[in-house]
Amino acid sequence: MITGKNQIGNTLSATGTITFTTYNPELDRENDVVFTEATQEEIEQALSLATDAFKEFRNVSGKKKAEFLNAIADEILALDDTLVKTYCSETGLPEGRAKGERGRTVGQLRSFANLVEEGSWVEATIDKAQPNREPMPKADIRKMNIPLGPVVVFGASNFPLAYSTAGGDTAAALAAGCPVIVKSHPMHAGTGELVASAIIKAAKETGMPNGVFSNLNSSGIEVGQQLVANSKVKAVGFTGSIKGGRALLDLAAKREEPIPVFAEMGSINPVVLLPKALENRAADIAKTYAGSITLGTGQFCTNPGLLLGIKSKGLTDFVEQLSTEIIKIEPSCMLHPNIKKGYEANKSKIVNEDKVEIKANFTSDVHNNYAQQAVVTVEGKTFLENPTLHLEVFGPFSMVVECDNETELETVISNLEGQLTGTIISDDNELSSYNILVDALQNRVGRIIFNGVPTGVEVCESMVHGGPYPASTDSRFTAVGINSINRWVRPFSYQSWPNHLLPKELQNENPLDIFRSIDGERTKDKI
Numbered sequence: 129m130i131t132g133k134n135q136i137g138n139t140l141s142a143t144g145t146i147t148f149t150t151y152n153p154e155l156d157r158e159n160d161v162v163f164t165e166a167t168q169e170e171i172e173q174a175l176s177l178a179t180d181a182f183k184e185f186r187n188v189s190g191k192k193k194a195e196f197l198n199a200i201a202d203e204i205l206a207l208d209d210t211l212v213k214t215y216c217s218e219t220g221l222p223e224g225r226a227k228g229e230r231g232r233t234v235g236q237l238r239s240f241a242n243l244v245e246e247g248s249w250v251e252a253t254i255d256k257a258q259p260n261r262e263p264m265p266k267a268d269i270r271k272m273n274i275p276l277g278p279v280v281v282f283g284a285s286n287f288p289l290a291y292s293t294a295g296g297d298t299a300a301a302l303a304a305g306c307p308v309i310v311k312s313h314p315m316h317a318g319t320g321e322l323v324a325s326a327i328i329k330a331a332k333e334t335g336m337p338n339g340v341f342s343n344l345n346s347s348g349i350e351v352g353q354q355l356v357a358n359s360k361v362k363a364v365g366f367t368g369s370i371k372g373g374r375a376l377l378d379l380a381a382k383r384e385e386p387i388p389v390f391a392e393m394g395s396i397n398p399v400v401l402l403p404k405a406l407e408n409r410a411a412d413i414a415k416t417y418a419g420s421i422t423l424g425t426g427q428f429c430t431n432p433g434l435l436l437g438i439k440s441k442g443l444t445d446f447v448e449q450l451s452t453e454i455i456k457i458e459p460s461c462m463l464h465p466n467i468k469k470g471y472e473a474n475k476s477k478i479v480n481e482d483k484v485e486i487k488a489n490f491t492s493d494v495h496n497n498y499a500q501q502a503v504v505t506v507e508g509k510t511f512l513e514n515p516t517l518h519l520e521v522f523g524p525f526s527m528v529v530e531c532d533n534e535t536e537l538e539t540v541i542s543n544l545e546g547q548l549t550g551t552i553i554s555d556d557n558e559l560s561s562y563n564i565l566v567d568a569l570q571n572r573v574g575r576i577i578f579n580g581v582p583t584g585v586e587v588c589e590s591m592v593h594g595g596p597y598p599a600s601t602d603s604r605f606t607a608v609g610i611n612s613i614n615r616w617v618r619p620f621s622y623q624s625w626p627n628h629l630l631p632k633e634l635q636n637e638n639p640l641d642i643f644r645s646i647d648g649e650r651t652k653d654k655i
Contacts, residue, residue, distance in 0.1 A: 130214065132163040132317075134170055135324045135343040137177040138332065141170055148347035150317055153220035153468070153497040154461050163317045166344040166351050175360040177339025178278035178307035184337040186275050186305045190640070193303060194245035196334040200294055201237040203326035204230065211322050215288055218316040220461035220497060225424070226289075233289040236296050236587055240303035243610045249273070252633045252644040256655065257624070267624045270634040273617035275305035277362030280355045282376075283313035283320055284367035285463055286427045292316070293323035293343060296587075296608055297365030297390075304616040306363070307340045311355060314347045315464050349375075356380055356389070363616055366391040367429070367607070370520075370598045377601050390615045391601045392594065394520050395548035396433035397582045398541065398572075400565055404555040405579075406442030413553055414449035417526070418457060420581035425460045425499050426524035427467070430549050430582040433521060435528045438537055447528050451488035451503050454524075459490055459498040462523065468497045471523035475502060478521060483510045487528070499523045508536040512543060534562070541568040546596025546603065549575045549582040572596060574603060 133142040142164035149158045166174075188196075204211070215226040243249050250272040257268035279301040283292035290296065298308050312320035324343035331340050344351055349372075356364055356379050364380060366373050366389060373391030380389045405413065420432050435450075437443040462468040479486055483506060490500040501524035508531035511517050517527065531537040541550075550573035552559060552566065559566070559578075569576060574595030585593050585608050593608035594600040600607065605615050622630060632639050636655035643652055 130161050130318045130321050132161050132321070134164065134166045134345050135321070135328060136170055136174045137339040137342055138328055143167055143170060146347065148314055150218045150315060151464055152217045153464055156496045159217055159318065161318055163345045165346050168354060171344065171351060171354050171358070174309050174339070174342035174344060175278065175358055178309055178342065179360045181307045181337040181339035182277050185307055185340050188305065188336070190244040190247045192334065193305070194241040196330060196336055197237045197241035197299065197303060199330035199334050200327050201234040203330050204234055204294060204323060207322055207326060211319065214318045214322060215316070218319055219288060219463050221463070229287060229289040232587060233294055236290065237294065237299050239587065239610055240299045240613065243613065244303045246642070247633065247640045248643040249610070249613060250633050250642070252642060254634065254644060254646045254655070256647055269621055269623050270625065270630065271619055271621045272631065272633050273614070274620045276616055276618055277306060278360055279306045279308050279363045279365060279616055280361050281308055281310045282352060282364070282366040282368065283310060283316070285313055285315050285467065286429070287367070288313070288316035288319045289323065291367045293320045294327055296612055300612045301365070301616045302340070304613050306616045309342045309344065309355060311352045312343050312345050314345070317345055352376070353379060357383060359383070359385060361387065363387055364389040365615070368393065370394060373601065374598070388615070389601055390605060390607065392429065392548070392607045393598050393600065394429050394522070395595065395599045396518070396520050397430050397547055397549045397551070398434045398436055398544060398569070399432050399551040399553060399582070400537070400541070400569060401435060401437035401443065401446065402552065402554045402558050402562060403438055403440055403442055404558045405553045406437065406440065406446050408555055410442050410446040411449045414446050415453045416581060418450055418453035420583045421454060421526045422457045422460070422501050422524040423583050425462050426501070427463060427522065428583050430585060432551065432582055433526050435526055436537060436540060437528065437530060438534060439530050439532060443530060447487055447503070447505060454488050454501050454503055455490055457501065459494045459500055461495070462497050462499050465497055467522065468499060471499055471521065471525070474519060474521040475523065475525050478517065478519065478527065479504055481514060481516055483507065484517070501525065503528065505530055508532060508540050511540060518545060534565070538565055538568050541565060541572060544572045546599040547573045548593065548595045548599045549573055549577060551577040551580065551582055553579060574599060
């Protein structure tokens with residue numbers, strides 16, 4: 129049952145007077161449950177509980193944390209159709225998408241459970257003492273990763289499960305030993321409450337301290353601002369707009385004790401279309417990209433919003449075919465009327481810019497909150513001169529930039545803002561002639577795809593979901609995969625510390641049987 133209340137540790141609370149509802153964009157009406165926004169007192173209570181919980185949770189063993197994470201996954205699955213139906217009613221997304229995202233969320237939780245149970249993720253490093261070293265003795269120094277403290281996670285509008293309440297940020301932070309306070313996204317507050325209830329149930333079942341998790345409702349920005357400004361918060365995870373992420377980054381930097389904000393803020397994901405590939409298979413590439421541009425109504429942070437090529441008959445054929453194929457696709461529902469409104473405003477802003485040519489625009493009548501897809505073209509010189517054309521249009525929209533030559537194409541790539549992904553479409557042996565473009569693209573993105581589409585982010589150890597600013601606030605980290613745990617820890621060294629007082633990860637006997645670096649050698653050996 130969804131109550132509309134805030135989850136303050138193990139307690140449900142609704143003492144405030146500001147309320148809101150979620151919206152069913154498919155049915156174009158408000159949902160029934162009324163949610164109560166967290167008050168300043170409730171925020172402080174959640175943070176105090178998290179601070180107290182950290183004292184115990186930071187020392188919980190990897191095995192016990194794994195039990196907790198797996199229990200969360202089990203409880204999410206136990207929500208079954210209730211969760212799926214709520215998800216669909218708050219997003220307009222189909223049941224298949226809901227189940228797929230639930231599977232991804234559960235998979236992420238289990239992957240972190242496996243990581244912390246095995247234990248080597250702490251990167252234990254030991255440099256043994258050399259008391260007889262000349263001219264000065266060397267002390268025994270041992271290092272490992274330790275958790276930062278309470279973390280605030282902001283739910284994402286476009287992924288109510290995988291990037292929200294129990295999504296990648298939360299799973300990684302809990303795995304690291306950090307209590308989490310989620311600022312639930314108002315567009316899917318019911319989904320968030322259900323998942324929060326699963327986390328709390330799992331915490332109780334596995335003996336986690338009260339305050340290891342809280343979920344706070346908010347229809348505006350005030351609750352999030354109060355959380356980030358609070359001295360008890362030690363790090364922030366965010367997935368959303370550049371405007372929102374930048375505001376949090378600035379707020380965190382102005383604190384007396386600045387803290388890291390790991391924000392993933394969207395991308396237009398440039399796709400470089402090489403000449404021979406277009407000459408040989410323009411139609412096939414166009415059909416593939418018509419599907420990618422409209423997938424999920426274009427509401428992915430990896431949507432291919434920018435297609436780059438050198439003027440040629442192949443590029444002309446590609447644009448014509450893409451324009452034909454994309455209009456064949458039936459429009460679909462966006463996540464919320466406000467997102468539809470934003471899509472239309474940004475699309476209109478682009479198409480009304482000077483020298484932008486509309487090549488495809490779905491003009492038939494659609495249901496309310498459905499998006500009408502579009503493709504436009506512009507010359508490379510115009511794109512370089514007009515920063516407005518670099519704007520992300522969140523929805524089923526893409527711009528083709530037609531460059532005069534390879535030099536101009538390289539200049540366009542080099543002048544792009546930071547992106548999550550870049551893609552190269554190439555025929556066999558063609559790519560070796562364009563190494564300069566690959567190098568330019570690598571400098572602007574976190575991941576390069578060869579002959580594929582950027583939509584779809586595999587959850588695995590090798591994945592990098594991040595990139596140069598403004599794709600993310602710190603390109604050294606990924607927001608997806610088990611390595612994302614590194615955002616919520618810091619390295620810590622013990623010098624000349626008694627062996628029996630060291631954490632088990634660093635003790636001579638290696639009681640956890642983990643891989644460690646001992647005097648530069650990776651090993652499981654005892655000392």
